[in-house]
Amino acid sequence: MDSSSTSANGRNAFPFERKNYLFFLIGLALLTVGYMLMSGGGVEDPNEFSDAIFSKRRITIAPLTVLLGYGVIFYSILKRFPSEEKA
Secondary structure, three states, X not given: OOOOOEOOOOOXXXXXXXXXXXXXXXXXXXXXXXXXXXXXXXOOOOOOOOHHHHOHHHHHHHHHHHHHHHHHHHHHHHOOOOOOOOO
């Protein structure tokens, strides 16, 4: 075995498995979508008020998407999946 990919006790030296990285990328995608949903709604004229900043998308859906993204990232960091190595 290559000593660079295996620790002294024989376990995989990498802390995450492929599924962890997949869940992490899904969480990052959810974060990106959530922050994109929050953006916009500005007006060019500062003397004009726009009610678009209080839309359901910006007040409810976007923050829930961001929280879901952080939850998926938290799960991907803490979850230990069985090793995919074939001995």
